[in-house]
Amino acid sequence: MNNYHVAVDIGASSGRLILADLSQNKLDLKEVHRFKNGFIFSAGHDRWNVTELFNQIIVGLEKVKKLGITNCIIGIDTWAVDYVLLDEDDQLLVEPVAYRDSRTNGAMAKVFEKVPKEIVYEKTGIQFLNFNTIFQYVSEDAELLSKATSSLLIPDYLAFRLTGKKCCEVTNASTTQLLNITDRDFDKELLEVVGLKKELLADLIESGTVIGDLREELMATHDLPECTVVAVGTHDTASAVVGVPATTDNWAYISSGTWSLIGVENQEPVVTKEALEANYTNEWGAYHTYRFLKNITGMWAVQEIARHLNYQYTYSEMAEQAYQVESFLQYVDLNDNRFTNPDNMIAEIQAYCRERGQIVPETVGELTMCVYSNLALIYAHEWKRLEQLTGRTLDVLHIVGGGSNVELLNQLTADVIGKKVVAGPDEATAIGNLLVQMITYSRMQNLKEARQWLAKEIDLKVYEPQPIADRDHLKKFEEMTVSKDYNKM
Numbered sequence: 001m002n003n004y005h006v007a008v009d010i011g012a013s014s015g016r017l018i019l020a021d022l023s024q025n026k027l028d029l030k031e032v033h034r035f036k037n038g039f040i041f042s043a044g045h046d047r048w049n050v051t052e053l054f055n056q057i058i059v060g061l062e063k064v065k066k067l068g069i070t071n072c073i074i075g076i077d078t079w080a081v082d083y084v085l086l087d088e089d090d091q092l093l094v095e096p097v098a099y100r101d102s103r104t105n106g107a108m109a110k111v112f113e114k115v116p117k118e119i120v121y122e123k124t125g126i127q128f129l130n131f132n133t134i135f136q137y138v139s140e141d142a143e144l145l146s147k148a149t150s151s152l153l154i155p156d157y158l159a160f161r162l163t164g165k166k167c168c169e170v171t172n173a174s175t176t177q178l179l180n181i182t183d184r185d186f187d188k189e190l191l192e193v194v195g196l197k198k199e200l201l202a203d204l205i206e207s208g209t210v211i212g213d214l215r216e217e218l219m220a221t222h223d224l225p226e227c228t229v230v231a232v233g234t235h236d237t238a239s240a241v242v243g244v245p246a247t248t249d250n251w252a253y254i255s256s257g258t259w260s261l262i263g264v265e266n267q268e269p270v271v272t273k274e275a276l277e278a279n280y281t282n283e284w285g286a287y288h289t290y291r292f293l294k295n296i297t298g299m300w301a302v303q304e305i306a307r308h309l310n311y312q313y314t315y316s317e318m319a320e321q322a323y324q325v326e327s328f329l330q331y332v333d334l335n336d337n338r339f340t341n342p343d344n345m346i347a348e349i350q351a352y353c354r355e356r357g358q359i360v361p362e363t364v365g366e367l368t369m370c371v372y373s374n375l376a377l378i379y380a381h382e383w384k385r386l387e388q389l390t391g392r393t394l395d396v397l398h399i400v401g402g403g404s405n406v407e408l409l410n411q412l413t414a415d416v417i418g419k420k421v422v423a424g425p426d427e428a429t430a431i432g433n434l435l436v437q438m439i440t441y442s443r444m445q446n447l448k449e450a451r452q453w454l455a456k457e458i459d460l461k462v463y464e465p466q467p468i469a470d471r472d473h474l475k476k477f478e479e480m481t482v483s484k485d486y487n488k489m
Helices: 050-066 107-114 117-124 133-138 142-147 154-163 170-176 188-194 216-221 236-242 273-277 300-308 315-322 345-355 364-390 407-417 428-440 447-457 473-481
Strands: 004-010 014-021 028-036 039-042 045-048 071-077 083-086 150-153 210-213 226-230 251-256 259-266 281-284 290-297 396-400 420-423 461-463
Touching: 004 050, 004 154, 004 236, 004 428, 014 050, 014 428, 028 050, 050 071, 050 154, 071 154, 071 236, 071 428, 083 142, 083 154, 107 117, 107 133, 107 188, 117 188, 117 273, 133 170, 133 188, 150 154, 150 170, 154 170, 154 210, 154 226, 170 281, 226 428, 236 251, 236 259, 236 281, 236 290, 236 428, 251 364, 259 364, 273 364, 290 364, 300 315, 300 345, 300 364, 315 364, 315 407, 345 364, 364 407, 364 473, 396 407, 407 420, 407 461, 428 447
Parallel strands: 004 071, 071 226, 251 396, 396 420
Antiparallel strands: 004 014, 014 028, 039 045, 083 150, 210 226, 251 259, 259 290, 281 290, 420 461
């Protein structure tokens, strides 16, 4: 049995290779390589440099070999929706366009002229975001698309460069908004709408499928360990949800970072009028599950406050000062578009409060407490909405990712929802990536067993709900901020 597993985890700003040594059946993790990522404006669009990302994976694997490791298993996860176009020689036609590029402006309307929005949701169960792959393909340069003989999503392309084998792993493929949840295949009508031939797309595979070994050419030109590539939850959120150490049945999760993704894991999709109106999505998860979730704001406001204060305070110092301030003094909808990318987050929050006759936060402690109090209320609002949409009573909220380290927010959230919050791990994405590899190679029998093992392996912090003076904060927040447009961001 191979004791060494590598999680290749690439986000929008950085990537890293995490090595797991499982020789003692313990989760012994080591970051062996970290590198920067980001898009640049090139050839008329914002583009990713996936060629360099692949090169950095090779550099990382060379470092693994230098540690004396001659054989390992690899899984790759990245962000969703973006894709490459390859020519008849399987070479990049051009570096891929990034999802934040403006080319998809107006693309939704083009699709809805041919297929109504409600039908698209009924077919796919996926929330509408203007950068979903369906709208990117509609916006693609027609001449360039005509030259393509295949198209792969980013993690599938990186796996192809390693192994020479093309595939399309389902957790990421579902975010294209081109998969039919009933047929569990690409929807023929939607492919026709975007002018895409199915022959351009690789065959769908499930998480946990073994893709193959490293290409002989790579082994001959680089000093690499012998590696087998496994399709994990290639969408990073899918891996993060696998990495939730849940041991009960009725739990929800928040994958917490710059954005927060709040949801539940379902065995069946929820494709109802109410789910559409609430802007919830049914992304496919590992092992035939569905991630019924919503993208909402996260640590962005605090990050921007720190930036505008020239980082004179660490996030921990900001939280320490917030502890000296009363909570829930303001009700602020941080999902409002005005907070998406303001010139000055501090001034924007202050203006919002001033316009509504609320107490205006001035100090760093007051601003930080304002943000965390309202994040907790937003989480509570969506917690209630999740119970309504799923018809379930939820017992515990698991917070994973970098935001799980924010103790103040964790406690405020437990207080407002009135339920236990379990925080950790902050490395949920990489760990989820590794867990799928472990299940594939029979170290664990299934996802339930893997999560139970994980819960024993890592340090988790539990936050029990504490009494708060006013239990009507959520009601007041909803009355003052949740407009008819709240769910349509």
